[in-house]
Amino acid sequence: xxxxxxxxxxxxxxxxxxxxxxxxxxxxxxxxxxxxxxxxxxxxxxxxxxxxxxxxxxxxxxxxxxxxxxxxxxxxxxxxxxxxxxxxxxxxxxxxxxxxxxxxxxxxxxxxxxxxxxxxxxxxxxxxxxxxxxxxxxxxxxxxxxxxxxxxxxxxxxxxxxxxxxxxxxxxxxxxxxxxxxxxxxxxxxxxxxxxxxxxxxxxxxxxxxxxxxxxxxxxxxxxxxxxxxxxxxxxxxxxxxxxxxxxxxxxxxxxxxxxxxxxxxxxxxxxxxxxxxxxxxxxxxxxxxxxxxxxxxxxxxxxxxxxxxxxxxxxxxxxxxxxxxxxxxxxxxxxxxxxxxxxxxxxxxxxxxxxxxxxxxxxxxxxxxxxxxxxxxxxxxxxxxxxxxxxxxxxxxxxxxxxxxxxxxxxxxxxxxxxxxxxxxxxxxxxxxxxxxxxxxxxxxxxxxxxxxxxxxxxxxxxxxxxxxxxxxxxxxxxxxxxxxxxxxxxxxxxxxxxxxxxxxx
Amino acid sequence: xxxxxxxxxxxxxxxxxxxxxxxxxxxxxxxxxxxxxxxxxxxxxxxxxxxxxxxxxxxxxxxxxxxxxxxxxxxxxxxxxxxxxxxxxxxxxxxxxxxxxxxxxxxxxxxxxxxxxxxxxxxxxxxxxxxxxxxxxxxxxxxxxxxxxxxxxxxxxxxxxxxxxxxxxxxxxxxxxxxxxxxxxxxxxxxxxxxxxxxxxxxxxxxxxxxxxxxxxxxxxxxxxxxxxxxxxxxxxxxxxxxxxxxxx
Numbered sequence: 001x002x003x004x005x006x007x008x009x010x011x012x013x014x015x016x017x018x019x020x021x022x023x024x025x026x027x028x029x030x031x032x033x034x035x036x037x038x039x040x041x042x043x044x045x046x047x048x049x050x051x052x053x054x055x056x057x058x059x060x061x062x063x064x065x066x067x068x069x070x071x072x073x074x075x076x077x078x079x080x081x082x083x084x085x086x087x088x089x090x091x092x093x094x095x096x097x098x099x100x101x102x103x104x105x106x107x108x109x110x111x112x113x114x115x116x117x118x119x120x121x122x123x124x125x126x127x128x129x130x131x132x133x134x135x136x137x138x139x140x141x142x143x144x145x146x147x148x149x150x151x152x153x154x155x156x157x158x159x160x161x162x163x164x165x166x167x168x169x170x171x172x173x174x175x176x177x178x179x180x181x182x183x184x185x186x187x188x189x190x191x192x193x194x195x196x197x198x199x200x201x202x203x204x205x206x207x208x209x210x211x212x213x214x215x216x217x218x219x220x221x222x223x224x225x226x227x228x229x230x231x232x233x234x235x236x237x238x239x240x241x242x243x244x245x246x247x248x249x250x251x252x253x254x255x256x257x258x259x260x261x262x263x264x265x266x267x268x269x270x271x272x273x274x275x276x277x278x279x280x281x282x283x284x285x286x287x288x289x290x291x292x293x294x295x296x297x298x299x300x301x302x303x304x305x306x307x308x309x310x311x312x313x314x315x316x317x318x319x320x321x322x323x324x325x326x327x328x329x330x331x332x333x334x335x336x337x338x339x340x341x342x343x344x345x346x347x348x349x350x351x352x353x354x355x356x357x358x359x360x361x362x363x364x365x366x367x368x369x370x371x372x373x374x375x376x377x378x379x380x381x382x383x384x385x386x387x388x389x390x391x392x393x394x395x396x397x398x399x400x401x402x403x404x405x406x407x408x409x410x411x412x413x414x415x416x417x418x419x420x421x422x423x424x425x426x427x428x429x430x431x432x433x434x435x436x437x438x439x440x441x442x443x444x445x446x447x448x449x450x451x452x453x454x455x456x457x458x459x460x461x462x463x464x465x466x467x468x469x470x471x472x473x474x475x476x477x478x479x480x481x482x483x484x485x486x487x488x489x490x491x492x493x494x495x496x497x498x499x500x501x502x503x504x505x506x507x
Numbered sequence: 508x509x510x511x512x513x514x515x516x517x518x519x520x521x522x523x524x525x526x527x528x529x530x531x532x533x534x535x536x537x538x539x540x541x542x543x544x545x546x547x548x549x550x551x552x553x554x555x556x557x558x559x560x561x562x563x564x565x566x567x568x569x570x571x572x573x574x575x576x577x578x579x580x581x582x583x584x585x586x587x588x589x590x591x592x593x594x595x596x597x598x599x600x601x602x603x604x605x606x607x608x609x610x611x612x613x614x615x616x617x618x619x620x621x622x623x624x625x626x627x628x629x630x631x632x633x634x635x636x637x638x639x640x641x642x643x644x645x646x647x648x649x650x651x652x653x654x655x656x657x658x659x660x661x662x663x664x665x666x667x668x669x670x671x672x673x674x675x676x677x678x679x680x681x682x683x684x685x686x687x688x689x690x691x692x693x694x695x696x697x698x699x700x701x702x703x704x705x706x707x708x709x710x711x712x713x714x715x716x717x718x719x720x721x722x723x724x725x726x727x728x729x730x731x732x733x734x735x736x737x738x739x740x741x742x743x744x745x746x747x748x749x750x751x752x753x754x755x756x
Contacts, residue, residue, distance in 0.1 A: 118583070123556045123558065124556060124726075125555075125556035125557060125558075125583065126581075126583040146580075146581035147579055147580060147581040147588060148557075148578070148579055148580030148581055148588075149580065149581065
């Protein structure tokens, strides 16, 4: 048995009393006592906090990680900026996965005292570990048993329990931060819209648009300061979702208003295109290098050096754009329109959102099915591209209206869609990457070794693209399967037989 | 899981000091290590301040590994556990003499520990007996401390003869010099002679050192309280040499 338990003691007097009792019964040897000022770190989306994780640094080489309740120390680490920069491979991998490559920011500070004691018997053999952590918001007492010393552990346990301590659900750090008033921001990359099924469709649209707009605005500062590349990505995703919303629900909102939003939102997205492309290329450097023989690496690295120079310029340009008065006035114009939306909804717009959303999803699925049925292994790429766009639209609809439907139904559909989209997306990405490499060759004076490297890379990418293409038919089959189709049909709230209305499901 | 036995026919050659320090250094290197003190005089348990249980459990030692699990005690150091010697271990030979396949008993019972430990270190009593035969069958590697004197050299030869007679592979025996006093002419000449014609002789020499003697006072491995001393460094080197060989086994 290796038992391990922790408690909360609220005042320091009772902590002293507890230690006194230990000294009475055992030899209590202080092994380490240290005071630290800890800065706690998290990313913009509070990925760590939301997963019951904490990351702290004393900014002098010590990094602490709390994983649920387990505290571990890492020496000789720089204060956190990106998870990939950590030296310790375990820490690095775990945090990279959690933070998804996002930058870490300090979000709170705590003064902490760590006391580590060895509880020893009369032979001075250690029989128990006793850790005491004080934060000023409480004291955490932690007792760890040693194998073969169960009796002594029980004695130690009784000493603590006699003081009637509080059980501690989380680590003392998390408790203290909460008492300090720290809580995660309300920003999330995938906002929940929590629509009521009977809400007017036009009002639902306005509500979704406002939440997405909040995401657009929240990412501006991160783009200007170039904190990490996710700010731009999520800014663009929010804009794209808004455009998809207005274009797909235009029958409810009225064509004119929808068109107005679409045009103005597109205007915001346009200046960000090149920077995002560059971010994506630069991110794939390692992957690209791994695809071609070592002798080509130097040539390709030149290309990336070039791209990274261009990115630097492009980032500056965009930051200036976002700071400009012209941008501000675009924003305030959009915000004034959003505040008044829906201006003149159609008759459809006043229908409850549940029914309209279901109908829209079903007809989108049918449209994809029609296109998909025509695709064979030899169909031209453009046709595959059409299906991909259709899938994207369906994906957005599902995301907007997911909470209206039973989770299980939506999950089935999302899963089927995701597999298909991964395949089609990869196929499309590879074709875009190849095109842009060729474009680069045409538009720039390229050194011979870089030329050779690009040709080599292009060859590999072409092969990959062919492999993805070969999978398309099978992926489509499973997306068109009876299960998925029935899942889609079941979204309709009443048995009003949408089949006969659309007449397509029986194809 | 590998099993390393520290063995010598002759007593007082630094066998326990070697077991204790090697086990400690292995644990420091991240091996989950279990030191089993088979010597009923119990010196290696003493160095780790671990007391054996009061129950007379020696007669159950070779029954099942669960019996062993109950007796494991954590040391003060991470990754290092100990089964302390018990007085009843004196009767191991009598116990084994009554059993069939006695030479394989220890090997079988240790097998059960392989999930929990990467390395088992056996500190063996200085006798040639049924127990030592069982140790030779259980171990992957046997390290033998030898004081560079004529007498010790002879006992080392006896060990080799024993292996030969019992059809055991001598290639698992790795002698090393222990308690070396270079200024003694006898030590010097014995070392030179044996270095020329002893197969698998380890390069590291463990010096006779007051730090190692002080282990009894500190009741902990020399590598723990005086890692930088001549004795501490010699054990570190010895461990490096042995761990390289263990990895190849």
